[in-house]
Amino acid sequence: MLPGSEKNIAVIGLGYVGLPLAVAFGKKYPVTGFDINSRRITELKAGLDRTREVGEKDLRESIHLRFCDSAGALRNCNVFIVTVPTPIDSYKKPDLTQLLHASRQVGQALKRGDVVIYESTVYPGCTEEDCVPVLEKESGLRYNVDFFCGYSPERINPGDKVNTLTKIRKVTSGSTPAAAAWIDDLYAGIIEAGTHRASSIKVAEASKAIENAQRDLNISFVNELALIFDRMNIDTTEVLQAAATKWNFLNYKPGLVGGHCIGVDPYYLAYKAESLGYYSQVILSGRRVNDTMGVFVANKLVKLMIRKGHKIEGSRVLILGLTFKENCPDIRNTRVIDVVKELKDFGMQVEVYDPWASAELVFTEYGIQLLQKPGGQYEAIVLAVAHDVFGTIEFRDFTKTNSVIYDLKSVLPRELVDARL
Template sequence: MTQIISDTEQRADERESDRYGVDSNRGSTALEHTEVRATRDATICVVGLGYVGLPLAVGFARSNYRVIGYDVDDTTVERLQDGIDTTGDLSDAAVQDGDISYTTDASQIGEADYVIIAVPTPIDEDDRPNLDYIESAATTVGSKMEPGTTVVLESTVYPGATREVLLPALEDAADLTAGEDFFVGYSPERATPGDEEHGLEDVVKVVSGQNDRVLEEVATLYASVVDAGVHRAPSIEVAEACKVIENVQRDVNIALVNELARVFEELGLDTREVLEAAGTKWNFHGYRPGLVGGHCIPVDPYFFAHRAKRAGVDPELILTSRSVNESMPSHVAELTIKALNQCHKTLRESRVLVLGLTYKSDVGDIRSSKVADVVEHLREFDIDVEGYDPYADNDTVRDAFDIDVQESLSIDGFDAVLVATSHSEFDDLELDDVAAALDDDGALIDVAGSFDSDEAADAELVYRGL
């Protein structure tokens, strides 16, 4: 472990040892590792090498840290060892750059001054937070880490979970005391897959620690790799809460425009035209209707709602918004059925090509994609559904969606095209060509709002959009 404090700093530490609950006479012990270190000399272990953890590991390695990337998945680690970017958001060169080693050997965790935990935190079938991955990671880390280690959780949790779940699991596994023998902080991930303008270095990092000294240590660590700077939250709970409400806010606002879109449809109004007009006011927020998938927005509100209910508060607006957004796949399927009926198609004889199967534009991740729910609703009416996505892995899509997937785009012979995800590749589609390729009286269902309804009408397509 790294010790880089001066004699003057050591004397200051001795004067403050009682305040921090640390014995200043323990020699090379935990106190020395709570000092704000010359961070480039530290070793960092990132636990969990998914879309959050891998960019973290690469980011710290690029900043000249020694980095250990630990994951329990043998296949993931083997591919990373072979220099393959397993997220699709970095590059093969990036995962090979810097002093970074990828391993499934948990004993290497003990070499780290800092351990950053970035494991999934899903919800269960009853929409309750599942923190099993955090408990498992904490047990592994605790059993291997040395005294003086600082453990930082990045996974999304409800306010209070770091102290309630992570900290006791670490203490039990390590047989050490938090705040004396090791230290805990929380810094919520703000990863945005597929967004090159908002990577690790570009977004302000919220940091927190179990006491002021840990806070400064964690702030110094992240400030050394985040160009946008850090925000010091006054408590771990504030940092935990800020993460979940970032996505609660988005969920509520998207639910509002999704509900408005359904009303405008009945009123015969174009949602985009209404939003464009309203957007001329300086304080109108520019949200758009659509399917709400992914790893954050459909999940984080349930974390907050769970904690709110424990506090005796019924988060009605939050849960209603979730209900609205969860209803959108069936609404999109309904729009498709209406369009087919308007084209005088028999549903059980109809063929629909779905363009874009991932949860987000220009990314390859189909996990938590609500397009799968749209497909499921359509198939309930015996509609033949086929898919195409230039970013997703076709074999993975076939297994997950249970549909045929095109290797290259062909619209010939379908009755309708449903644009579910607005990949940039689809921007070049000419509606006249789409109409010509479809069977007579074809339909375009434009979930993403990628095309103009008047141009669709000019191409003699039946158009439906949100």
């Protein structure tokens, strides 16, 4: 028996994915927003979202939403939506630690008739093969007899204020036909763009994995073009602009591919394939190209500086931007760090300025002390992230006559920069 009209929803994990979801459901149903980070809960109760995905007004309007850091509060709920991070470890293997921990917490609160929905990105089969056994063990209940599951991949695009949660079509799925219909109806109540009901949980899981793997491969192609055209002394941006005049050309741009999705999810798909005896050729080759771009950028900068007569060791270099994408505070898996590390290995004095990033989190995660503001003159400046705020910087205030300006995002005037990626 699935829950009736009395839905009491728990959203487990209040990050970039969970908070917007909790806020949307909280305008219609009783919602318990749960996170193990007590500081996060305190900030949200005060109306502060450090991810900047949800404004204070939206938090106020979500009148049925309550925040807590006590797992005991989950016992009052009958719908559990898990939105915790699923990163990779140092060996680029899936790290399900947080997902399985959340499953244990949900399992301890699970009752007959309850529904558990996973939104965390995983490989096909993970929900039923890895998470469901934990739910059964902790609850003592039987899957598809006493409780039901679903999977609805998150499609949050951090920093995007146009394509927000309710405006992106949502894929849904359930462990039985009745559960699938019930879960689809639940999401249809908040998603303005509508829903797409997948035929199974595995299909829904796979759809998420290939979304980001496809983008990763498309970017790796233009990154490889950038590596080739650099040897030919051709401006990659100009080549792409010319090619884009054809109606069916996919206009991707080269860059540093990081973040918690594109730079991570392909490894989940490749891991599952390998467990079944298939070793990915295309997916992992694209990953290898993208993972080399930070080193390429650093070495390219050094060459440009040498041509202008700079002594490399001891040179001051300003990196503009550390987050994984523009106008967003998310620093998870940012590949700008690869550029920073490589330049430091050359003996340079590398300074990083990013007004969007949390100085505390950056220091904790990467050991980098962010600048409060740039100062003095630099031998080189690298625009690594295209935050809008950087468009107001007067570069001449921070450069010498022979300084190098390297624009990785191709957003600065061409006459201002020495090179673009």
